[in-house]
Amino acid sequence: MNKIEHIGIAVKSLDISIPLFEKLLNTNCYKTESVESEQVNTAFFNTGDNKIELVADLDNEASRGVINKFISKRGEGIHHIAFDVTDIEAEMKRLVAEGFVLLNEKPKKGADNKLVCFLHPKKTNGVLIELCQEIKT
Secondary structure (H helix, E strand, C coil), X not given: CCEEEEEEEECCCHXXXXXHHHHHHCCCCCEEEEECCCCEEEEEEEECCEEEEEEEECCCCCCCCHHHHHHHHHCCEEEEXXXXXXXXXXXHHHHHHCCCCECCCCCEECCXXXXXXXXXXXXXXXXXXXEEEECCC
C-alpha cells in the first residue's frame, strides 16, 4: 500500500454536508459523482496532500441503502479509509493469503477514476478498508 488515498465520511445529505465541509476545510468541493456499483453519491475535497470523500446513498429516502444502514447503526462519521495501491489484483491476492476477507472478488469501478475493492471490517478491527488503483487511460 502506497499511501492513504482518502478518508470516506458517511453523511445523510450531500446538500447539507458539502457546504459544511467547504467551511470546515476552507476549500471548495472539487467533484461530485454518482457511483452506480455502490449505489452512492460522492463529493471530494482536497486538503493538502489528502482527500476527503463524503458518501451518501443515491436515494436519500432508501433506508435500506448501505450508507443509511451504516448511519442508523453508528451515526454520520468516518465510514472507511482508502489506500492507494499500484496493482489492486496483486494486493487483493496478498491480503487474502494473509487471512483478510474481501467484500468483492474482483475490483470494480469506483469514484474518482479508480478501481476499488473493500475488505471486510470484521478482519480489520472494525475498520472498513478500501483499496484504490488509478484507472490508466
